[in-house]
Structure formats: C-alpha cells, structure tokens
Amino acid sequence: MPVPLEKSLRLINHGPLVVVTTARAGRVNAAPVQWNVPVNDAPPTVALALDADNFTRALIEETGVFVLNVPDERLLPAVRAWGARSGRTGEKMRGAGAAWEPGVAVPVPHLTEALGYLECRRVKTVELPGVSLVLGEVVGAGADPSFFVDSRWADSVRTLHHLGGGTFALAGERRSFPA
Numbered sequence: 001m002p003v004p005l006e007k008s009l010r011l012i013n014h015g016p017l018v019v020v021t022t023a024r025a026g027r028v029n030a031a032p033v034q035w036n037v038p039v040n041d042a043p044p045t046v047a048l049a050l051d052a053d054n055f056t057r058a059l060i061e062e063t064g065v066f067v068l069n070v071p072d073e074r075l076l077p078a079v080r081a082w083g084a085r086s087g088r089t090g091e092k093m094r095g096a097g098a099a100w101e102p103g104v105a106v107p108v109p110h111l112t113e114a115l116g117y118l119e120c121r122r123v124k125t126v127e128l129p130g131v132s133l134v135l136g137e138v139v140g141a142g143a144d145p146s147f148f149v150d151s152r153w154a155d156s157v158r159t160l161h162h163l164g165g166g167t168f169a170l171a172g173e174r175r176s177f178p179a
Contacts (some may be wrong), residue, residue: 001143003116007151009038009140011070011116012046016159018068019079020048021100023108028100029110032083033054034062034162036068044138046120049131057125058130059149061170064122065106066136069114070143072158078162087171105140116143117158 003011012018018036022029033056036048046068050057060066071079078098100109103119110117121137127133147157158170 001145001148003141003143003151005138005141006041007055007120008044009046010039010151010153011118011131011141011143012068013035013038013150014153014159015161016070016171017079017162019056019075019082019111019114020056021067021108021110022056022058022063022065024063028109029056029059030069030078030082030098032071032079032162033068034058039135042165043054044118044125044141046136046138048073048134048136051131052127052132053161054132057134060122060126060134060136060141061075063108065103065108066122066134067103067106067108067110068118068120069111070116071111071160072115073160074113075113076160076168100167104139104142114144115147115153115159142176148156 017034020031020033039047041043097111106119118138119140123135123137125134161169
C-alpha cells in the first residue's frame with residue numbers, strides 16, 4: 001500500500017536496520033545499513049552514513065537514487081549474505097533467497113518481503129573523514145498493510161537492529177503514554 005509522504009518517516013523513526021537497494025544497467029545491489037536516520041519531515045529526508053569507498057555509495061552518487069527497505073527477521077539470512085561481501089565482486093541479489101519489485105517513484109527495485117520501503121532521490125553528500133553522509137529526499141513510500149496500520153507499525157512487527165558483529169536485536173514491546 002502507498003504510504004503518504006508526510007507519514008513516511010515513521011517507517012524508520014524507531015531506528016531499524018535497513019537494506020539499501022541501488023541499481024545500474026539492470027543489476028540490483030543490496031546493502032544492509034544500520035546507520036540511517038530521518039532528518040527532516042517537510043520534505044521527508046533521510047541520512048545514511050556509508051563508508052567513503054562503499055559500492056552502494058558509488059552507485060547512489062552515479063544514479064542519484066536509492067531505496068531504504070525495512071526488513072524483519074524473515075530476511076535475516078539474506079541480510080547477512082548481503083553484508084558479507086561487496087556488490088563490486090558480483091551480483092549480490094542472486095542466491096540470497098529474496099525477491100524484488102520494480103520501484104514506483106524511482107527506477108530502483110524494493111524488496112518484495114520488506115515490511116516497508118522509502119524511495120529516495122539523493123539531495124547531497126557530505127564527506128567526513130572515512131565516511132560519506134548521504135542525504136536523500138523521500139519521493140515515494142510503501143508498506144505491507146498488514147504490518148503498517150493507521151500510519152504506525154503493528155504490535156506484531158519485529159524489525160531488525162544490528163548491534164555489531166553477528167548480533168541483532170528485534171524490536172519488541174510497544175507502549176503508549178498519555179500526553
């Protein structure tokens with residue numbers, strides 16, 4: 001289901017690991033990224049911290065577009081496979097056990113099994129020592145309607161959060177507090 005842009009940042013506001021998909025000449029690349037954050041809501045804008053010589057970063061600079069996919073534990077084997085090697089060395093998507101669908105607002109596919117996705121156009125890249133901070137405006141967003149209800153993640157959603165090395169946490173209990 002489409003997600004209104006004014007609600008789109010709720011897909012990553014809780015700090016999940018995302019899988020960044022990029023594409024060039026029909027070849028799709030996927031890279032898990034924990035260091036991502038919403039930075040503005042009008043227009044909706046996200047930031048990614050990527051290693052300065054990262055292949056995903058190079059593809060974003062070249063094409064100007066990328067997609068943030070929000071996985072859950074069903075995609076953990078694929079996430080680990082994508083994180084284990086660079087897309088420079090071959091086709092990462094093949095053999096990872098994941099499927100993708102064509103992008104809606106950008107010519108980059110999103111993961112079919114992702115809970116949700118944010119389609120982005122690169123706005124700016126800020127170079128820091130050893131890392132690039134990539135800013136992207138969200139130009140399209142979607143989510144599985146069984147998991148994203150009334151512009152909020154359902155209580156059953158357990159997104160991935162990378163703690164370092166091979167350790168991950170899953171989102172857990174949610175609580176609402178009166179204002």
